[in-house]
Amino acid sequence: MKRRSTVSTAIALAASLVLAGSALAAFAGATNGSFENGSNDPGTYEQLPAGSAVLTGWTITTGSIDWIGTYWPAAAGSKSLDMNGAGPGTISQVLATTSGKSYVVTFSLSANPEGPVAAYALTVGATGAASQAYTFDRAVNGNTLTNMMWQAKQYSFKATSATTTLSFASGVAAGAYGPALDNVVVTEKTASSSAGAACKSGGWKTMVDKAGNHFKNQGDCVSYFVSKGKNPGAVKP
Numbered sequence: 001m002k003r004r005s006t007v008s009t010a011i012a013l014a015a016s017l018v019l020a021g022s023a024l025a026a027f028a029g030a031t032n033g034s035f036e037n038g039s040n041d042p043g044t045y046e047q048l049p050a051g052s053a054v055l056t057g058w059t060i061t062t063g064s065i066d067w068i069g070t071y072w073p074a075a076a077g078s079k080s081l082d083m084n085g086a087g088p089g090t091i092s093q094v095l096a097t098t099s100g101k102s103y104v105v106t107f108s109l110s111a112n113p114e115g116p117v118a119a120y121a122l123t124v125g126a127t128g129a130a131s132q133a134y135t136f137d138r139a140v141n142g143n144t145l146t147n148m149m150w151q152a153k154q155y156s157f158k159a160t161s162a163t164t165t166l167s168f169a170s171g172v173a174a175g176a177y178g179p180a181l182d183n184v185v186v187t188e189k190t191a192s193s194s195a196g197a198a199c200k201s202g203g204w205k206t207m208v209d210k211a212g213n214h215f216k217n218q219g220d221c222v223s224y225f226v227s228k229g230k231n232p233g234a235v236k237p
Contacts, residue, residue: 027096027097027098027103027186027187027188027206028095028096029095029185029186029187029206030057030093030095030105030166030184030185030186031056031057031058031093032055032056032057032058033107033183033184033185033186034074034075034076034077034079034080034182034183034184035055035058035067035074035077035079035080035081035181035182036077036078036079037055037056037057038054038055038056038067039053039054039056040054041069042067042068042069042079043069043070044069044070044071045066045067045068045069045071045082046066046067046069047064047065047066047067047085047086048060048064048065048066048067048085049064049085049086050062050063050064050089054067055067055091057093058091058092058093059091059092059093060089060090060091061090061091061092061167062088062089062090062169063084063085063086063087063088063089063090063170064084064085064086064087064089065081065082065083065084065085065089065091065170065178066081066082066084066085066176067079067081068080068081068082068180071145072113072145072146072148072180073146073147073148074182074183075108075110075148075150075182075183075237076108076182076183076237077182079182080108080180080181080182081180081181081182082112082177082178082179082180083122083168083169083170083172083178083179083180083181084112084170084172084175084176084177084178084179085176086176087174087175087176088169088170088171088172088173088174088178089169089170089178090167090168090169090170091167091168091169092165092166092167092168093165093166094163094164094165094166095163095164095165095166095186096162096163097159097161097162097163097164097188098159098162098188099159099160099161099162100158100159101158101159101188101189102156102157102158102159102188102189103126103156103157103158103159103164103186103187103188103189104154104155104156104186104187104189104208105124105126105154105155105156105157105166105184105185105186106152106153106154106183106184106185106187106208106212106237107124107152107153107155107168107181107182107183107184107185107212108150108151108152108153108181108182108183108212108237109122109134109136109150109151109153109179109180109181110136110141110143110148110149110150110151110179110180110182111136111138111143111177111178111179111180112177112178112179112180113138113143113144113145113148114145114177115138115172115175115177115178116175116177117138117172117177118137118138118139119135119136119137119138119139120135120136120137120138120171120172120177120178120179120180121133121134121135121170121171121172121179122134122135122136122168122169122170122171122179122181123168123169123170123171124155124166124167124168124169125166125167125169126155126157126159126164126165126166126167127160127161127163127164127165128157128158128159128160128161128164129157129158129160131167132155133171134153134155135171136151136179136180148180150180150182150183152211152212152213152236152237153212154208154210154211154212166186168181168184183237185206185208185212185214185237187206187207187208188206190203197225198221198225199215199218199221199222199225200218203221204217204218204220204221207221208233208237209224209229209232209233210229211232211233211237212237213232213233213234213235213236213237214233214235214237215233215234215235216233216234216235220233220234221233
């Protein structure tokens with residue numbers, strides 16, 4: 001009788017540890033968010049059509065895009081995207097999410113400096129959430145091939161299932177010059193927004209402030225919350 005009780009207790013303990021491990025599993029975020037990795041090197045740039053498997057972690061779902069190498073400087077790393085290849089394109093990635101939890105997507109936006117239009121639109125969407133359009137105005141920002149004038153943008157959504165498809169689509173209807181995209185980072189919002197609580201246990205490593213800035217350490221993260229956003233993250237996107 002005693003032996004049976006011990007075995008039952010051990011089984012229950014093992015089960016609880018498995019469940020606890022599942023509950024504490026960290027959100028993995030987006031794969032290849034700065035578009036550094038692929039099955040080859042794009043050189044100056046490489047046009048990728050719908051269905052291409054070249055860009056690690058991402059699917060070109062419609063149209064085509066240009067995978068930019070040395071054509072212009074990236075916002076992060078050495079590569080980025082022109083969301084118009086031969087024409088407007090869309091990319092997507094399936095994220096492992098938790099239903100009911102909220103997520104923040106930060107990304108860097110610019111536009112092809114050689115394009116003929118002034119304003120370049122990019123639409124961001126997630127399964128079960130409303131999409132949102134963002135615009136980079138070249139007439140205002142005056143970016144060039146040597147200075148892209150990247151801007152940090154932010155999109156939020158609440159997951160409705162265990163997987164969420166995140167997508168980015170060019171809003172430029174035609175032509176080979178589109179919005180430029182780089183440095184996509186997806187973070188999961190914590191349950192508590194009390195000062196410093198979300199910064200513990202390494203949480204600051206994947207968190208961002210409202211402008212998309214990252215934190216250099218836990219203290220930097222706590223400072224942001226304590227000051228109610230007045231002290232931004234020290235690491236620019």
